[in-house]
Each structure stands twice: as C-alpha cells, then as structure tokens.
Amino acid sequence: MTILDTGTTARASWMVCPGCEAMIYLKRYDRSDRVCPECDDxxxxxxxxxxxxxxxxxxxxxxxxxxxxxxxxxxxxxxxxxxxxxxxxxxxxxxxxxxxxxxxxxxxxxxxxxxxxxxxxxxxxxxxxxxxxxxxxxxxxxxxxxxxxxxxxxxxxxxxxxxxxxxxxxxxxxxxxxxxxxxxxxxxxxxxxxxxxxxxxxxxxxxxxxxxxxxxxxxxxxxxxxxxxxxxxxxxxxxxxxxxxxxxxxxxxxxxxxxxxxxxxMTVRSARPYSDDTEAVITDPSVLSAGDPWERVRAARRLGRPTTLDHLAGAFEDFIELHGDRMSADCSAMVAGLARLDGVPVVVIGTQKGHTAAELAQRNYGMPTPSGYRKAARVLRLAAKLRLPVVTLVDTAGAYPGIEAEEQGQAVAIAENLKLLAGLPVPVVAVITGEGGSGGALALALADRVLMCENAVYSVISAEGCAAILWQDPAAAPQAARALRVDAASLLELGIADAVVPEPEGGSDRDPAAATALLRRALRQAVHELRAWPTSELLARRHNRFRGFGVARNDLQENR
Missing domain, CATH: 3.90.226.10 (2-enoyl-CoA Hydratase; Chain A, domain 1)
Structure with missing residues (x-):
C-alpha cells in the first residue's frame, strides 16, 4: 500500500491500492474494512x-x-x-x-x-x-x-x-x-x-x-x-x-x-419440541400403487425430479456447504455440509445430478469420484465429533468408473465410507431419492433408517447392465428390472427399505415443491425418533440390521 503525502501533518487522504494501483480515498477504504472498491482486493x-x-x-x-x-x-x-x-x-x-x-x-x-x-x-x-x-x-x-x-x-x-x-x-x-x-x-x-x-x-x-x-x-x-x-x-x-x-x-x-x-x-441445540401425529411414510407394501419396475426406473431418471440441492433449499432451514477432501480435489457430484432440520443441527450429504445437460455434465452426471467419497467421510467425522445426526440423499447411477477414479482408489474410498458409517455414533437417515446405483449408493446408505421415495429404485447394477451381462441384450432391461426387484415396494418387502416416502400424483417431477415437503415430513419424523435412542442401542440396532441380510432367521439367531 502506498499512502500519498498531502503535504500536511494530517493523515494522508488518498492511497494506491496494492491490487489494482487505483487511487482510493482512505476513509472510504477504511469504511469498507480495507477492501478495495475498484478491484475487491x-x-x-x-x-x-x-x-x-x-x-x-x-x-x-x-x-x-x-x-x-x-x-x-x-x-x-x-x-x-x-x-x-x-x-x-x-x-x-x-x-x-x-x-x-x-x-x-x-x-x-x-x-x-x-x-x-x-x-x-x-x-x-x-x-x-x-x-x-x-x-x-x-x-x-x-x-x-x-x-x-x-x-x-x-x-x-x-x-x-x-x-x-x-x-x-x-x-x-x-x-x-x-x-x-x-x-x-x-x-x-x-x-x-x-x-x-x-x-x-x-x-x-x-x-x-x-x-x-x-x-x-x-x-x-x-x-x-x-x-x-x-x-x-x-x-x-x-x-x-x-x-x-x-x-x-x-x-x-x-x-x-x-x-x-x-x-x-450449528453447535447450539434447539429446544423446539417435535409434534406430528400423522404418519409421514408408508411401511406397508400393499398400500403402494402397483407399477412396473421398469417404469419406476424411467421415473427415477426424469430430469425434473428434485435434486439434492433442491431438497436442501426446500426441506431444511439453513445449509452451509463444505467443500473438498483436504487432499487434492472437490468432487462436484457430492454435496456436503451443515444444515438445520426443524431447528435441529444436522449434517447433510448427497449426490447431485442436475436438470439440464449442462448441469449434468458439470456435476459428472451425479457419479462421485474418490474425492467425493473422501469429502463425505470428512464431513461424517465432523458429524461424529459434534454429535449431529446425519441425513444422506442418494441419487446416483453409481460411483464414477473412469481411469482416474481407479488410480485414486475408488474402491478404497467406498470401503472406508462403509466402515465409517457402520460405527458412526450418531443417527443416520438415508433416502434414495432417485437412482440408488450399486456400491456408489450404498457408500451413503449404510444407515439406521433407509427410506425410499415412491418412484426411486435401488439395485446392485443398472437394469441395462444386468441385461447386457446376463441376457446378452441391453433391450432386455425391462425384464432385468423386474427380475432384480428394484422398485420401492419390492425393497420394502425385502426389508432393504424401512419405509417409503410418498410422492405427488404422477411423480416428484410433476410437483417438486410438494415432493420436497413430503420428504421434509419423513426426515423430521425419522431424525426426531432416532435422536432419542442411546448410542449403544443405535449401534446395536444398526449392527443387527445389516447382520441379518441374506441369513435365514433361525441361523441368524445362532450366529449373533
């Protein structure tokens, strides 16, 4: 900074900005907390x-x-x-x-x-x-x-x-x-x-x-x-x-x-009591409207469906996004940060797609890279430290499968997230809002409560991928979707999903604001319920939940 000599004993009135070398009135510079009005230096x-x-x-x-x-x-x-x-x-x-x-x-x-x-x-x-x-x-x-x-x-x-x-x-x-x-x-x-x-x-x-x-x-x-x-x-x-x-x-x-x-x-706990006597989710598969699984796949992929950022804007009172894995990159397909839900400070992590071709490309089509999963892990550890409940919003075809991702340890990043979530000492609520694709989705969905939006799908592989491998015909994707039982009703019957979040008639893309309001009710109910559980009970139930998948009930009792 150069202050010009005014030729008097009074303090100089003008200075030269060190950033752009523009002449600045010194009092104006001080009033703006020493930010240059010309170049923002x-x-x-x-x-x-x-x-x-x-x-x-x-x-x-x-x-x-x-x-x-x-x-x-x-x-x-x-x-x-x-x-x-x-x-x-x-x-x-x-x-x-x-x-x-x-x-x-x-x-x-x-x-x-x-x-x-x-x-x-x-x-x-x-x-x-x-x-x-x-x-x-x-x-x-x-x-x-x-x-x-x-x-x-x-x-x-x-x-x-x-x-x-x-x-x-x-x-x-x-x-x-x-x-x-x-x-x-x-x-x-x-x-x-x-x-x-x-x-x-x-x-x-x-x-x-x-x-x-x-x-x-x-x-x-x-x-x-x-x-x-x-x-x-x-x-x-x-x-x-x-x-x-x-x-x-x-x-x-x-x-x-x-x-x-x-x-x-975000460190100040709200004393606001929770009250809502109406059930916000569906737990009985027979109540869900019948639908072909392939049509559910197509509905889950509609570009008009609310994204993670849409839900963050409509379902939470505040959101401060945190960026970066503190190592090398910031994955645009993974959004993470601190928010408030019904006055309760929470951590929110979600995959982000977009509504247009440009947004999809900018967000890597919602497919996280290793830096995305490492960013998520960093914010999960912050949730554990601050004792904040975690909400994850999942809409991804899967983890990014590119060469760079493999070079940077995609499998390791996903594995670390799974292990971290398995022992996280705070409530975790996961919502499959659109596509839940394979391990890339599960890396955010190892949770105490797994919810699915009514038209969401969740599978080990895409219907097209399964059809290409097992039927040797990508055109058999509708048949594969039915065989994989990817729809919410099937996943509720299988016990993979705990409950289904209803969508507006015709799907979330028909009325995104109403869809977000329904999601908010479901999240409020789940978070408030889980916050009441002691940590030991929370972790025990989470263990038992995932311990039981694929094991006959009698055998499971013997193995516990």
Whole structure:
C-alpha cells in the first residue's frame, strides 16, 4: 500500500491500492474494512480490527497466556533478536503477533484468536504458540467454538527449533478440542505460510478463506529457488485451493461475520419440541400403487425430479456447504455440509445430478469420484465429533468408473465410507431419492433408517447392465428390472427399505415443491425418533440390521 503525502501533518487522504494501483480515498477504504472498491482486493487488517469486525460489540475479554522465554537461542543476525522484538512491540503496540479474546458472535459464546502480520510477519514463535494453546484451553474448558484468523510468513527463525515445536504444541491443543467435540474454524487471510499453514491453520474442522488469500507450506520464492518449478497462475490462492479441495469455502470480508455466526450456530441445540401425529411414510407394501419396475426406473431418471440441492433449499432451514477432501480435489457430484432440520443441527450429504445437460455434465452426471467419497467421510467425522445426526440423499447411477477414479482408489474410498458409517455414533437417515446405483449408493446408505421415495429404485447394477451381462441384450432391461426387484415396494418387502416416502400424483417431477415437503415430513419424523435412542442401542440396532441380510432367521439367531 502506498499512502500519498498531502503535504500536511494530517493523515494522508488518498492511497494506491496494492491490487489494482487505483487511487482510493482512505476513509472510504477504511469504511469498507480495507477492501478495495475498484478491484475487491482484501487488504490486511490488524488483530484488533479483526476482533472488532467479528465479535459482538462490548463482549470481547482478553485471554492471558503464560510468559515465554524471550530469546531461547540468544540469536543475533544483523540485529539481536530482543531488539527486533522491542521494535515490533513499539510499532504495533502488541506483545506478539496475536490477540486472543473470549466473547460472543451473534450471541453464541466463542473464543477468537486473531493474528497480525505487522508483528515480524506474523511469524510463529513461543509466545504465539502459547497464545493459541491458551485460547484452545479456554475453548475446551468453556466448550466454546474456537475461531483462528491466520496471517503468517511461517515459523520464527530467530527461535529456531523452539519455534518448530509450537506446531506440535498447538496441534495437540486442537486435537483435545476434537476429542471433546468442540468446533474449530480457521479464517485464512493473505498470506498464511509455513509452520502456521502446516499446523493450526489447516487442522480445523472448517477452513474459510478470504478471496485471493494465499496459503501454502512453501512460499512461491522457496519453490522457485529450491526446485525451479514454474508456478501456474493463481497458485496457492484461495480460489486455487478451493478447486483442489483444501479449503471449505471462500467468503468475502463483508459477509464473513454472518457466515461465522451461521457456522457456530450449528453447535447450539434447539429446544423446539417435535409434534406430528400423522404418519409421514408408508411401511406397508400393499398400500403402494402397483407399477412396473421398469417404469419406476424411467421415473427415477426424469430430469425434473428434485435434486439434492433442491431438497436442501426446500426441506431444511439453513445449509452451509463444505467443500473438498483436504487432499487434492472437490468432487462436484457430492454435496456436503451443515444444515438445520426443524431447528435441529444436522449434517447433510448427497449426490447431485442436475436438470439440464449442462448441469449434468458439470456435476459428472451425479457419479462421485474418490474425492467425493473422501469429502463425505470428512464431513461424517465432523458429524461424529459434534454429535449431529446425519441425513444422506442418494441419487446416483453409481460411483464414477473412469481411469482416474481407479488410480485414486475408488474402491478404497467406498470401503472406508462403509466402515465409517457402520460405527458412526450418531443417527443416520438415508433416502434414495432417485437412482440408488450399486456400491456408489450404498457408500451413503449404510444407515439406521433407509427410506425410499415412491418412484426411486435401488439395485446392485443398472437394469441395462444386468441385461447386457446376463441376457446378452441391453433391450432386455425391462425384464432385468423386474427380475432384480428394484422398485420401492419390492425393497420394502425385502426389508432393504424401512419405509417409503410418498410422492405427488404422477411423480416428484410433476410437483417438486410438494415432493420436497413430503420428504421434509419423513426426515423430521425419522431424525426426531432416532435422536432419542442411546448410542449403544443405535449401534446395536444398526449392527443387527445389516447382520441379518441374506441369513435365514433361525441361523441368524445362532450366529449373533
């Protein structure tokens, strides 16, 4: 940032934007929380400005932390390290590169730790590591969500190996929050590198990034000097990282407080009582209207049927989508996030197709890749940590069968999801909303309660695939559909489905809003019922449910 000299002792009135080099009126820049009105470049904020921006007015109380060794190595480069510290303290008015407070955010008690790049580049030293750890300990003791706003160039070289140990120290502090079920959120600001990036900045439950914020272990200069690689455009920016599955979402500074209020609000349990005397689902197969299984297959594939995103918009009060597998990619065919159902915070995961050819192509025709299943697994673990019920919405022809998927371990990703769901200590309700195709569908449907929409289908293989293999004739698909018994009535008789969600006359595509309303009633009923079960009973019933498939009743009793 360049501030122009006005020739007076008063503060300069104009500045040059570091992003687009446009002339900006300084007061306007400050009023917009240091976001350029011309190019939207997000400028740096101080730690106190961050606290004022996020925490409810008048609620912030500083968190004290233990005194640390000021100069563990007696380090000197061009200046003694104590002199550098003294200079940074005079310049910033801070003890070190972070301020930590307890306060409220939209009325929810939280702990906020905000870093400040002005203090020795936000470098991670003993004092900063102790401050983050102390903040985490307050969050643990008071069961408050922990929010960390990061800005750092890496570990503090003047403290050497002692600075490196702060990565381990803070990681242990966050692990204790994981074990206790306390939500952690990091807000990545520009820049966040090195030891901070490789510890508490990226080990939180949810990673939010400001637009354009850079995050990485090795900085571009280090990469270029060490191995001489040419970096792609936008490398290590928030947008690059979202595409590669590292951050959950990008949030403009103007919307950040509201987004965080919604996130931490998901940790607040609703006391709203459930009351609905009417049965929301069908459990008697004879009540279902007769229909040819092949016609059900065709109905399940109609493009007008509500998708997962349609149901999320109509059946839930709120939804915050989380992105990425934290490894390499974000699968567009798998949608996952936090929501509220009748006031109850839940985790929702579902496959997403689309209504048009363009949407289908963009969503990979609803066929998840390994990164999609790994994203689902990550969010399932978050559900277990926060003790939130899980709702899965399944509409997929199956897992993506491409070469890349096999290279990335598609079978392993599905297997891991199945094992994770088998022991998940929270209620799981799965709904087959359209197609339930093979293991790709089952990877989301190992549940305590399996519901099927009236025109949905669920099978080990598509009718066409079965016909091609066993009949050697794809045209025999209608015959195969009948033989496989893929329809809801058959699956209810077989005990695969627990209940059927009725659809509007003519199918969900005839009245999508009504179909979503019917689904909402069924989900409310199932979730409220399952929440009342103790964890031990929940897991025992889930075990018995799947233990019994394919085994004669008498033999099953002997084998339990």
């Amino acid at each position: 997000h400028g740096m904020l101080t730690a106190r400005q961050r606290i004022d921006l996020l925490i409810d007015a008048g609620s912030a109380v500083d968190i004290e932390y233990a005194e640390t060794v000021p100069d563990p190595l007696a380090f000197t480069d061009s200046r003694p390290y104590p002199d550098r510290l003294a200079g940074a303290r005079r310049k910033t008015g801070m003890a070190d590169a972070i301020d930590c407070v307890r306060g409220t955010l939209g009325g929810t008690p939280v702990v906020l730790a905000a870093m400040d790049f002005r203090f020795l580049g936000g470098s991670l030293g003993s004092a900063l590591g102790e401050a983050v750890t102390a903040a985490a300990e307050v969050a643990l003791a008071e069961r408050r969500p922990l929010i960390i706003v990061t800005a750092s160039g890496g570990a503090r070289m003047q403290e050497g190996i002692v600075a490196l140990m702060q990565m381990a120290k803070t990681s242990r502090a966050l692990r204790r929050l994981d074990d206790a079920g306390v939500l952690t959120v990091s807000v990545i600001t520009d820049p966040t590198y090195g030891g901070v990036a490789a510890s508490f900045a990226t080990s939180t439950d949810v990673i939010v990034a400001e637009p354009g914020a850079r995050l990485g272990f090795a900085g571009p200069r280090v990469i270029a000097q060490t191995i001489g690689q040419t970096l792609p455009p936008g490398f290590q920016t928030a947008e690059f990282l979202l595409e590669h599955g590292i951050v959950d979402l990008i949030c403009h500074r103007s919307a950040l407080r509201d987004r965080l209020i919604r996130l931490v609000g």
